Amino acid sequence: MANDAPPRQLTFDLPFDPRYGREDFLVGDANEAAYGLIEAWPNWPDRVLVLTGPAGSGKSHLAAIWAERAHAWTVTAMAVTHDRVQHLASNGALVVEDIDRPEGRDEASLFHLLNLARERGSPVLLTSAKPIDALGLATADLRSRLRLAPGAAIEAPDDALLRAVLVKLFVDRQLIVDLGVIEAVALRIDRSLGRARDVVAELDRDALGRGRRISRPLAVAVLRRMGLDESSGDAEP
Template sequence: MPNDSPPRQLTFDLPFDPRYGREDFLVGDANEAAYGLIEAWPHWPDRVLVLTGPVGSGKSHLAAIWAERAHAWTVTAAAVTHDRVQHLASNGALVVEDIDRPEGRDEAALFHLLNLVRERGSPVLFTSGKPIDSLGITTPDLRSRLRLAPGVAIDAPDDALLRAVLVKLFVDRQLIVDLGVIEAVALRIDRSLGRAREVVAELDRDALGRGRRISRPLAVSVLRRMGLGEAAEDSEA
């Protein structure tokens, strides 16, 4: 019996490099305050700022925008070790990403870094996936310093921002889809930019493997395979 389904193509899971330019950042109600504070540099209320938001919310993108403006180095919190503190504190502005990740986090080194940059008047932007009080920091002085630093949070995106981000994610991958695909995805995922990235990446892989364009039925099928969209489908029935 002949098989009429299109042949599967060999796909390569090549790394996708997101664009982190200022012109690529989409502003909405969820991130307007954070974006405004980044744009306000160098007129910050303090030399230290803590930027919080869930995975995929745009923290790294905003940090990259500020790093370009402030000519800052960018390191992860795990890279702030005792032997590197003097070097990091002596190079001007600094971005310290992912202070919410306890793996490899040297609290004594981070506290020492904070003291040094304040002494030298250097600006530091910390990013975190959770509020400071939720990080389980056991060094009281470090916890106190971070809690006292001005902070700004990125909230979950509203519907308009989620749809705009979906369009951008498809365009970034040079994928052309119609509005039906955008609506199908937006209605079936939680309002998370991280989830939007996951879905677009999966649709890209699936469409490439099948040698087909991304249609609404294909999007719904992939979402169902990912365990997404049942509630939306029930409401449409």
């Protein structure tokens, strides 16, 4: 029997490079306080600032905006080791990403780095997916230092910001979709920018593999496959 199913195209999982410019950051109620602190540079209330928010909420984007303005280096918390503290603290402004990840985190070295940076007047921006009290820090001095550091938390986006971010994510991937697709996705996922990013990436892969544009029925079908849609009104033909 002949197979009438449309052929699926080969897809290549090429790395997607998001745009981290100041003009690419979308501001809403959820991130306005955090954005305000970044914009307030260099008039910070302290030399150390902590930015918290769930994965995909925009912490790295804000950190990149500040790093460009402050000419800062950017490293992960895993890179803060005893043998590198002096070097990291000697290069001016610094971003330390993902201090919430316990694997490879050297608390003594991180505390030493913050002390050296304070002594030298070097600003440090730290990012974390969890609040300080939820990090499980064993070093009391580090925990106290981070608790005292000013900062801002990025909250879950409201409906308007979620829709605006979805539009931006599609545009970043040079995908053209109509408002029906945006609404279908926005109504079916939780208010998470990280989730929005994952859904758009999956839609991009699926549409490329099928050789089809992203329609509302296709979006709903992909969401169902991802376990993100409990409604039954739309279906993929």
